[in-house]
Amino acid sequence: MQEIHEGQEGQKTGEEYQRSILDRISDFFIEVLVSLISTVKKGWREKNRSRVAEWKLMFYALNRSPPGVIGLFLVTIFVFLGIFGPFLAPYKYNYFPIFENGDTYLSPPGQFFPLGADHFGRDLVSLLLQGARTSLVISIIVIILGVPLGIVLGLVAGYFGGKIDELIMRITDMFLAFPPLILAIAFAAVLPERISYLINNNPLLQQLLLWLFALDTREAGNLSRLLAVMIAMAIVWWPGYARITRGSTLTERESLYVESARAIGLSSAKIMAKHILPNIIGPILVYVTLDFGSVVLTEAGLSFLGLGATPPIADWGRIVYDGSQFFPKAWWLIIFPGSIVLLDVLGWNLLGDSLRDVLDPKLRRSIEFKVKRKKGEKT
Amino acid sequence: MTDKVLEVKNLTVHFYTYAGVVKAIENVSFDVYRGETFALVGETGCGKSVTARALTQLIESPGRIVEGEVYYHKNGESVDLLKLEEEEIRKYRGKEIAYIFQDPQSSLDPLYSVGFQVSEALYAHNKVKSIKEGIRKAVDILRTVLMPDPEKRVSNYPHELSGGMKQRVTIGIGISNDPKILIADEPTTALDVTVQAQILNLIKEMKRKYGATVLLITHDMGVVADMADRVAVMYAGKIVELADVFSIFKEPIHPYTEGLLKAVPNPLIKIERLETIPGTVPSLINPPSGCRFNPRCPLASQICRAKIPELEEVKNGHYVACHNR
Numbered sequence A: 001m002q003e004i005h006e007g008q009e010g011q012k013t014g015e016e017y018q019r020s021i022l023d024r025i026s027d028f029f030i031e032v033l034v035s036l037i038s039t040v041k042k043g044w045r046e047k048n049r050s051r052v053a054e055w056k057l058m059f060y061a062l063n064r065s066p067p068g069v070i071g072l073f074l075v076t077i078f079v080f081l082g083i084f085g086p087f088l089a090p091y092k093y094n095y096f097p098i099f100e101n102g103d104t105y106l107s108p109p110g111q112f113f114p115l116g117a118d119h120f121g122r123d124l125v126s127l128l129l130q131g132a133r134t135s136l137v138i139s140i141i142v143i144i145l146g147v148p149l150g151i152v153l154g155l156v157a158g159y160f161g162g163k164i165d166e167l168i169m170r171i172t173d174m175f176l177a178f179p180p181l182i183l184a185i186a187f188a189a190v191l192p193e194r195i196s197y198l199i200n201n202n203p204l205l206q207q208l209l210l211w212l213f214a215l216d217t218r219e220a221g222n223l224s225r226l227l228a229v230m231i232a233m234a235i236v237w238w239p240g241y242a243r244i245t246r247g248s249t250l251t252e253r254e255s256l257y258v259e260s261a262r263a264i265g266l267s268s269a270k271i272m273a274k275h276i277l278p279n280i281i282g283p284i285l286v287y288v289t290l291d292f293g294s295v296v297l298t299e300a301g302l303s304f305l306g307l308g309a310t311p312p313i314a315d316w317g318r319i320v321y322d323g324s325q326f327f328p329k330a331w332w333l334i335i336f337p338g339s340i341v342l343l344d345v346l347g348w349n350l351l352g353d354s355l356r357d358v359l360d361p362k363l364r365r366s367i368e369f370k371v372k373r374k375k376g377e378k379t
Numbered sequence B: 001m002t003d004k005v006l007e008v009k010n011l012t013v014h015f016y017t018y019a020g021v022v023k024a025i026e027n028v029s030f031d032v033y034r035g036e037t038f039a040l041v042g043e044t045g046c047g048k049s050v051t052a053r054a055l056t057q058l059i060e061s062p063g064r065i066v067e068g069e070v071y072y073h074k075n076g077e078s079v080d081l082l083k084l085e086e087e088e089i090r091k092y093r094g095k096e097i098a099y100i101f102q103d104p105q106s107s108l109d110p111l112y113s114v115g116f117q118v119s120e121a122l123y124a125h126n127k128v129k130s131i132k133e134g135i136r137k138a139v140d141i142l143r144t145v146l147m148p149d150p151e152k153r154v155s156n157y158p159h160e161l162s163g164g165m166k167q168r169v170t171i172g173i174g175i176s177n178d179p180k181i182l183i184a185d186e187p188t189t190a191l192d193v194t195v196q197a198q199i200l201n202l203i204k205e206m207k208r209k210y211g212a213t214v215l216l217i218t219h220d221m222g223v224v225a226d227m228a229d230r231v232a233v234m235y236a237g238k239i240v241e242l243a244d245v246f247s248i249f250k251e252p253i254h255p256y257t258e259g260l261l262k263a264v265p266n267p268l269i270k271i272e273r274l275e276t277i278p279g280t281v282p283s284l285i286n287p288p289s290g291c292r293f294n295p296r297c298p299l300a301s302q303i304c305r306a307k308i309p310e311l312e313e314v315k316n317g318h319y320v321a322c323h324n325r
Helices: A002-013 A021-040 A049-063 A066-088 A124-160 A162-177 A180-190 A192-201 A203-212 A217-253 A256-263 A268-304 A316-324 A332-359 A361-368 B048-054 B086-092 B114-124 B131-144 B163-175 B193-210 B221-227 B245-250 B255-262 B302-306
Strands: B004-017 B020-033 B037-041 B063-074 B077-080 B097-100 B181-185 B213-218 B230-235 B238-244 B312-315 B318-320
Touching: A021 A049, A049 A066, A049 A332, A066 A124, A066 A332, A124 A162, A124 A217, A124 A268, A124 A316, A124 A332, A162 A217, A180 A192, A180 A217, A180 A268, A192 A203, A192 A217, A203 A217, A217 A268, A256 A268, A256 B097, A268 A316, A268 A332, A316 A332, A332 A361, B004 B048, B004 B213, B020 B037, B020 B048, B020 B063, B020 B213, B020 B230, B020 B238, B037 B048, B037 B221, B048 B063, B048 B181, B048 B213, B097 B163, B114 B131, B114 B163, B131 B163, B163 B181, B163 B193, B181 B193, B193 B213, B193 B221, B213 B221, B221 B245, B230 B245, B230 B255, B238 B245, B238 B255
Parallel strands: B037 B213, B037 B230, B097 B181, B181 B213
Antiparallel strands: B004 B020, B004 B063, B063 B077, B230 B238, B238 B318, B312 B318
16 A cells, blocks of 8 residues: 555656656756746646646656657757747848958858858858748748648548538548649749738738748848748648548547537537547647658748748758759858758657657556666566 | 327438448337336347437437437427427437436546536536536536545546446436436446446436436346336337336237347246347348348248238237237
8 A cells, every 4th residue: 555655656746766867857847837837827836736747757758768859959959049040140141241241252161151151142150040930930830820720621521521521521632632842832833922912911910920030121022922831831731630630530529428428418519629629639749740840841842942932031941042053162051051951850750759659648658667766666 | 107208209210331221220119208217128239229319319420310200398398309400409418318328438538527527518508607617516416426525526537437436427417407308328238237236226316316207228138127117129120019117027929028038047947048039130231021020030920021010009008019919
């Protein structure tokens, strides 16, 4: 009895485990977060003690998988750079030293700037830092626009079935029939004209976008191309989510608790939102993390093809595209942005992969067994 | 006992599958009187659950209610439940006609506390103004269904409760809106025997307390003998015999009912082997012509294969569908 009691206590506080340095670091961040919430909401910590322990255990499990740690590390860096990069950059993205000093034109790494300069003579480090923001913002907005749309359509199709299902899924199939990049290219090429009208008539939207991308007011004219890429990618991105949501909804719809919910007289919308969606959201979230890398890659691909960001707006794909004209002389214009994209995508994929293991209760148990308990307790 | 609360007439449900049309139930008619316990008995796949679900249009695609009427009588007015729109029927589900399902393990949503789920049922019919208020009320409801320590249990999640406790919660959800009819769809199948007895007693207790009518669906003749006032025996989607519980057990008329009763072990009579009904349940895509029981029936004759027997009253309140009665 005593032992069982101790075991339960251990799960509640997380103090019973032998923690590695990584565990201590993640614990520290969780404690900081919990203190922050507790100061806003009194008594939150006492009420959610088991939830906090669960978070800690989740990170212990994640810390036991090296790829996951590397992924989390890379993702944290890129998100951090995405947020603060433009402010950390030594030069502004639209600062052209070439006007003052012609020598910076395609100057190699180390001569004027640590990673060299592009054909406008701009510092590559500053461009890459600015590009981190562009990439992050576009990816997040694509996910925010595309995923909910896919989830809603998938839920409706899976839940109602029959003709509605056929209609939605055949439209989804039509979108899936085209290679996503090709379809995105088509949309990104057609949309900017219509969107520039929209942006010019909405100063608020214009300001918001400028702020999001950390751009100068001067670049307002180029915003429509960025927005077009986001919308084009969102249009291409939802069908995948509609598919997986529908699949999970179909299995969940048959479950008895959905039938019970119908039997107590709940409406279809409520059943979908309260009983089906929360039960299938786990795999979808993991898929989002796994998918984030592909969004980054597709965005870079689109701007490599000349769609999306135009100079002077910095974008990783665009830098590679511009640099390709001077290859192999100016190799740094391809190697550095290319590696950055590689690391970013790798980070998201590694994180997503181990998140799937950590969030799956069955797989996670096996990982948790690797976490050793203190005081020679049996594991 | 003469006050009809539910009148089912010629209820027919078909399932349109790739293999063909499954005639799950055909021309099922019965009345349920106020305050009684009416049992639907039959083996697996005979259409008991489909009948119960069809009453409030809970049949899911590919199933469809082909024809029939279900009159629900309340305060002298009667409504055909099958003619109502989805919006309208929703007001009857849970409030007038509540369900208790077979498997308590899976009929509760694993993501919400049991208090929330009871509260949700109350909130759906505007019995409470908010979910929070409903959770406070849920404590009383859980106490009524004899849940130990209800103040603590409301915030428990389904996985923290035992099977019997979960079934108490589902019963709590069922009675939360004071329904006039409580449909218990094999409420004890997933539970072990000692808990079964507790749950059956609880349903009896709830029935007495709230004066509800109970529609009990089961394949367990023991449960029928314990609980039911009147019994309808179903076979392959049709009612073959309908009578009060004493007549069914004492003088069954239909050969299927007889076979069913012989298959129940009797502790007073020592026999080597239990008798079984030969053969298997027929496919409902191509049911046998005439009486659906004829391939397995010891008394089957020419007329049984040619003509479908009608459900006719042979004695006072004792209906049988058989040519050989």
